[in-house]
Amino acid sequence: MERPPNLAAAIDAAAEALIGVLESAASRHHMSVSPTQLRVLSLITERPETNVNRLAELLDVVPSSASRLCDRLEATGLLRRVADPRDRREVRLMPTAAAETLLGELKQRRHRAVQAVLDRMPQRTQHELLLALVAFAQAAEAGSAAPTDAAARTA
Template identity: 85%
Template structure:
């Protein structure tokens, strides 16, 4: 099957629309942190052994920028630094219960917003979208795995 010449443009437009729906779900309610801070909380929440240096790698920023982000989140009561029980010299980042509740609430709002858009699509279109997204995800994962083995690391940015 030949790819339509504007498929990449259509995907880009759909991604922009999806981002608009997701951002709209967050902005309609007062979220006490910036999008970057939300990303930090999300990354830390999904990785129980993350420290500031690893967080900096995940964000593609220098460690001092990641540390300042953590300072701000710690000051708001959304993040804690704790000693690693296996190595007391190592400091781990742990989201607080308030951070977990914030992430859960935001995730639920985003899911409802996306579902509202899906509800406006015919069932067949939803099924085709699901299959296409699964295939796209698999292809992207393969491309990421291949690229990770062949590229050098880009320079770190500041946040």
């Protein structure tokens, strides 16, 4: 099967539509935190060993900006700073139970919003989409695991 010349553009448009659906699911419920704060909570939930410096790297901001974000999240009861039990000088960022509840509710709203779009698609198309997304994810993963050209030349 030959690839249509506009496949990348179609994927880009679908990604934009998906982002719109996901953002709409969050904004309809008047989230009490900004998208950046939600991203911070997601990052520290996924990476329990995160400190402010690591968070700054992940966000590509200076540590003082990351620290101010954490200050605001801590003030709203969504984040705690705790001493690392292995090194008391190191401070880890931990989501609170309220943050985990917030993220869980957001995830459910997003899933419902995506499901509403999927429900407007024929079953066969949904199945084809599932297969295509799995194949895309595998290809992307294989591409990220492949050595870079420079690394391959020096090996």
